Amino acid sequence: MSDEMVPPPPTGTTALPGATQAAPAPPPLAPPAAGPAPVQAPAPSTPAALEVDHVSRWYGNVVAVNDISFGLGAGVTGLLGPNGAGKSTLLHLMAGLLAPSAGRVMVEGESAWRRPEMYRHVGLVPERETIHAFLSGREFARLNARLQGVADPDAAAARAIATVDLTDAADRPIGTYSKGMRQRAKLAGALVHDPRILLLDEPFNGMDPRQRLHMMSLLRTMAAQGRTILFSSHILEEVERLADSVLVVYAGRLAAAGDFRSIRRLMTDRPHTYTVRSSDDRRLAAALMADQSVFGAELVSGHVAIRTADYDAFTRTLPRVARDAAVTLFEVRPTDDSLESVFSYLVRR
Amino acid sequence: MSVMAPLVEVTLRGLLGRRRTILLALLAGLPVLIALLIRFSGGRPDADRILDTLVVRTVMPLVALIVGTAAIGSEIDDGTAVYLLIKPIARWRVAASKILVAAGLTSVMVVPAVVLTGLLLGSRGGDTATTVVGYGIACLIGGSAYAAAFVALSLFTTRALLLGLAYVLIWEGVLSGLLAGTKFLSIRQATLGLAAALGVDVPGSEPLAPAVSVFVLVAVLAGALALASWRLSRFEIRGGD
Numbered sequence: 001m002s003d004e005m006v007p008p009p010p011t012g013t014t015a016l017p018g019a020t021q022a023a024p025a026p027p028p029l030a031p032p033a034a035g036p037a038p039v040q041a042p043a044p045s046t047p048a049a050l051e052v053d054h055v056s057r058w059y060g061n062v063v064a065v066n067d068i069s070f071g072l073g074a075g076v077t078g079l080l081g082p083n084g085a086g087k088s089t090l091l092h093l094m095a096g097l098l099a100p101s102a103g104r105v106m107v108e109g110e111s112a113w114r115r116p117e118m119y120r121h122v123g124l125v126p127e128r129e130t131i132h133a134f135l136s137g138r139e140f141a142r143l144n145a146r147l148q149g150v151a152d153p154d155a156a157a158a159r160a161i162a163t164v165d166l167t168d169a170a171d172r173p174i175g176t177y178s179k180g181m182r183q184r185a186k187l188a189g190a191l192v193h194d195p196r197i198l199l200l201d202e203p204f205n206g207m208d209p210r211q212r213l214h215m216m217s218l219l220r221t222m223a224a225q226g227r228t229i230l231f232s233s234h235i236l237e238e239v240e241r242l243a244d245s246v247l248v249v250y251a252g253r254l255a256a257a258g259d260f261r262s263i264r265r266l267m268t269d270r271p272h273t274y275t276v277r278s279s280d281d282r283r284l285a286a287a288l289m290a291d292q293s294v295f296g297a298e299l300v301s302g303h304v305a306i307r308t309a310d311y312d313a314f315t316r317t318l319p320r321v322a323r324d325a326a327v328t329l330f331e332v333r334p335t336d337d338s339l340e341s342v343f344s345y346l347v348r349r
Numbered sequence: 350m351s352v353m354a355p356l357v358e359v360t361l362r363g364l365l366g367r368r369r370t371i372l373l374a375l376l377a378g379l380p381v382l383i384a385l386l387i388r389f390s391g392g393r394p395d396a397d398r399i400l401d402t403l404v405v406r407t408v409m410p411l412v413a414l415i416v417g418t419a420a421i422g423s424e425i426d427d428g429t430a431v432y433l434l435i436k437p438i439a440r441w442r443v444a445a446s447k448i449l450v451a452a453g454l455t456s457v458m459v460v461p462a463v464v465l466t467g468l469l470l471g472s473r474g475g476d477t478a479t480t481v482v483g484y485g486i487a488c489l490i491g492g493s494a495y496a497a498a499f500v501a502l503s504l505f506t507t508r509a510l511l512l513g514l515a516y517v518l519i520w521e522g523v524l525s526g527l528l529a530g531t532k533f534l535s536i537r538q539a540t541l542g543l544a545a546a547l548g549v550d551v552p553g554s555e556p557l558a559p560a561v562s563v564f565v566l567v568a569v570l571a572g573a574l575a576l577a578s579w580r581l582s583r584f585e586i587r588g589g590d
Contacts, residue, residue: 059587064588086588087588088587088588089587089588090588091588092586092587092588095435096435097431097434097435097585097586098585098586098587098588099583099585114582114583116436116437116438116439116440117437118437119435119436119437120437122435124431124435126428126431127588128428128431130427130428130429131429131432132359132362132363132429132432134362134363134366135359135362143355143358143359143432144432144436146352146354146355147352147355147356147432147433147436147438148436148437149351149352149437189432201588
């Protein structure tokens, strides 16, 4: 993907760059979506293995995924968003487990919906923790290998179990596994047929730091071998450490897409609001307003609310200004720094 | 068949959990237990009535209901069905495997109960062999039809157990007795009709004609497979958000 964020297109129905075929524009989404035009993801640098073309999915009046388009080639892509953003719905659409209400999902050039043959090349690790508790990890991997029609299921299962570092517990019933071990068993099941495309829904849930590092290293290696890997997470740091590129989803919409640094910059450079309590709020507000990094200061009972567009400059300026004005700072608190508000900002942008 | 083998194995292992197995064994053992009590208390031999009332009308549909609704319904409920549906397997094969297991397990539970009960009590008319073979074959096919229907039902509703129970108790137990014209919509009546065609003296009202009985049972089996395959080919699994 390119280093720069792609600006929102003038209309929401532009064909996806790099798509195998330009589909006719789908009918307008019902119910109609309000808000800014959807973000257009940059074209993948390698041929797109996965294409999501103006896809929407709604349940009755609830829109879970709203006119999302992107294409993915080889590499690791993070699907970032808060809980309830529509990440799992999007992954299930790509895995052929849900039919799009509008638009289309293509896997290696063919529709993902109602095409079981595509699972020869696709592996999925669902978010739901449940897994056949009466099977051992090895039996589960072997079952998956047999269902995939792998020539030597025993060898494939042993290899997948070793890959996810589960050999020691492989013959114990899955019912006795910890959450992290279940995650690895699920991954082993998804790897037995050596898929070209891997979809992982919150794969690091329940893993301890060592397992997490191992999994990240494994996914990086697999991506370097030319596989297309998409994983969802609501944790920024996970995505930052693993993903080459990022898709940010919020409230069913694609809020941003591109390489991680660009999105990080967007998140950092957005307007920030701080609550500051000091020994003299009025004098501090007046002094801060003289600084270029601050574009708003409002006296509220008991504190001053400050708005800044330059996070770095403000955090450097505030102590100096307070010292020069002989004001003692009691409390400095960002009021809009939750991931929710960051995602919300990206959507409004 | 090679792809269906692991489907059959995992379904069987899932179905034969400890509690469900005990429940099924108790249900299937009930007519045998009653036959033993009648036999050793010096009661009059009447396998026909016990097999009709207890096995065909009660035990067989209940066993099929428990097994049929759980064969894939429990996997949908607990989320493990996704591991079967993300495989390069035609969905009709998944449906056929589930029906095969449900029908097989129902037969394995019910047919031995028919044979033991029949042999312990003996036929009222004197031809025990005809009664045992007739009811045995009828229950093999009738139980399979029930199981297949309940497998298909579990793909359309999460309340398959409740709806199946209502079908057995209300539709078959009450309405099809009151409304003679609806007999052909009853798996139980078709099972009894088949038993009658095989020479069994079925108590009660006039059974369905042999051809109609066979047609109903085959139609239920084929229809259940077709419906389950159709439903599975369009089956959606929602994400967590």
